[in-house]
Amino acid sequence: MKKIFVTLLVLSSVNINGQNNSLGNRFEKKNNLLFEVGGHGLIYSIGYERTILNGDRFKTLASISGAYYPEFTNYIEFWLPVSISEVVSFGSHHVQLGVGYTFINFESRSITGEYERTLDGFVTPSLYYRFQRPSGKIMFKAGFTPFFERYQNGFEFYPSGGVGVGYLF
Secondary structure (H helix, E strand, O other): OOHHHHHHHHHOOOOOOOOOOOOOOOOOOOOEEEEEEHHHHOOEEEEEEEEEEOOOOEEEEEEEEEOOOHHOOOOOEEHHHHEEEEEEEEEEEEEEEEEEEEEEEEEEEEEOOOEEEEEEEEEEEEEEEEOOOOOOEEEEEEOOEEEEEEOOOEEEOOEEEEEEEEEEE
């Protein structure tokens, strides 16, 4: 009788989960190739995103992307957005809040009439809705991506939005 009691006690304390996802709500794939319309690349951007911290509820992402506009478009030529974001997860639905800086590089004419290249940029916060299954290969996001341009007397605010799709690997 004592052996049966001990056996039942041991078996009742064993936790058996046949189909449990060992990652919980963590992203299985930590790399993302991303194409975004709008956003911090102004009209479009192509980029790379990496999951740095991958918790069940909170995740930290770092990203870098770029956009190039030929001279005939009359836009600033090179855009290089760099950002860090915190993601709060609710299953496959996520809220992404980030901050970054978009470097711009353009050619302008100086007072003497000579052409010179200028490096400048914008402070770029972001707030996205993101759909990504923890084990999925495709990610979608849409959000608010304003620009803040710094002047000597303060900041100028430019509202913007973006929609993106990414391939996860």
